[in-house]
Amino acid sequence: MNIEDKIQKDIALKPFTTWQVGGPAKYYLEIKSKEDLNAAYSWAKDKQLKVYILGGGSNILVPDDGVDGLVLRMLNDKTEAKGERLECGAGACLSNAIIKATGNNLSGLEWASGIPRATIGGSIRGNAGAFGQRMANLVETTEAFYIKKKKFVVFSNRDCKFAYRTSMFKKKAEYLIWSATLRLHKEKPEIIRARIEESLSHRSRHYPKLPSVGSIFKNLDSSNIEKGNPMLMNELKDKLGRTGKISAGLLIDMCGLKGKAIGGAKVSLEHANHLVNTGHARAEEIVMLISYIKQQVRDKFAVELQEEIQYFGFG
Numbered sequence: 001m002n003i004e005d006k007i008q009k010d011i012a013l014k015p016f017t018t019w020q021v022g023g024p025a026k027y028y029l030e031i032k033s034k035e036d037l038n039a040a041y042s043w044a045k046d047k048q049l050k051v052y053i054l055g056g057g058s059n060i061l062v063p064d065d066g067v068d069g070l071v072l073r074m075l076n077d078k079t080e081a082k083g084e085r086l087e088c089g090a091g092a093c094l095s096n097a098i099i100k101a102t103g104n105n106l107s108g109l110e111w112a113s114g115i116p117r118a119t120i121g122g123s124i125r126g127n128a129g130a131f132g133q134r135m136a137n138l139v140e141t142t143e144a145f146y147i148k149k150k151k152f153v154v155f156s157n158r159d160c161k162f163a164y165r166t167s168m169f170k171k172k173a174e175y176l177i178w179s180a181t182l183r184l185h186k187e188k189p190e191i192i193r194a195r196i197e198e199s200l201s202h203r204s205r206h207y208p209k210l211p212s213v214g215s216i217f218k219n220l221d222s223s224n225i226e227k228g229n230p231m232l233m234n235e236l237k238d239k240l241g242r243t244g245k246i247s248a249g250l251l252i253d254m255c256g257l258k259g260k261a262i263g264g265a266k267v268s269l270e271h272a273n274h275l276v277n278t279g280h281a282r283a284e285e286i287v288m289l290i291s292y293i294k295q296q297v298r299d300k301f302a303v304e305l306q307e308e309i310q311y312f313g314f315g
Helices: 034-047 094-103 121-123 190-205 222-228 230-239 250-254 282-301
Strands: 008-013 024-029 051-052 069-073 077-081 084-088 138-145 151-154 175-183 265-267 274-275
Touching: 008 084, 024 034, 024 190, 034 051, 034 069, 034 138, 034 175, 084 094, 084 121, 094 121, 121 175, 250 282, 265 282, 274 282
Parallel strands: 024 069, 051 069
Antiparallel strands: 008 024, 077 084, 084 175, 138 151, 138 175, 265 274
């Protein structure tokens, strides 16, 4: 079957996102092989279409009118333990990677327990992290598709240029993560299970149950706050997080915005850096609420919040 026969039209993207918001993809293809990935980019180039990469849909906002281009959903989801390493396809869910690691008494991913539908590829691209841990600490190598040259290239951890909530793959769109090798370490099963339970318990207590995508904004460097508002930094100096940053959720909460709603989009009552879909939220309403939050924080604290989420398919 050639690639054009595999491509579907007008496929709803809402079910593939944790926010449950957004319109359809004009063209849609599920990717399981390197051959299909290569062929898909060639097809899109011939049709002069933009290509969008969809993982678990846990950190994206899809526009109400949908995506005018080719959406590739990464489903290369194999995970395999080899000694103290875990080899994962980019489309593998973090939750499945944790199950595989736990089954082989491998520790290092417990902090990610409870993150909904996140994939290995997306987590590496955005250097996901929690509780003082991050993907940069685990990645040994990545294999990526170099779109311009249509070839696959292997990168070391250093090559990935990890930084807070970013990596080389986020800054250079011509490279698409295909797979990765994570370096974990052996641990007693009861210790691994206890860490997983701790992560799950924390998320259950502090994060919303309604559809959301996790943190909307990046936490802030204390130095940036000090420049814009030294009095605020003095007030918050005892509230630095594990990585020395100030919680964006804390600033939003200090603006009194918990529960603020525009249409079906609402600032979570459990965690101010989470926006929830109360039932029928539109992407437009979420964008408006994000803009309002940024304006309120800027006016009150003279600091600029930066989105952690990806605007997927917006003009």
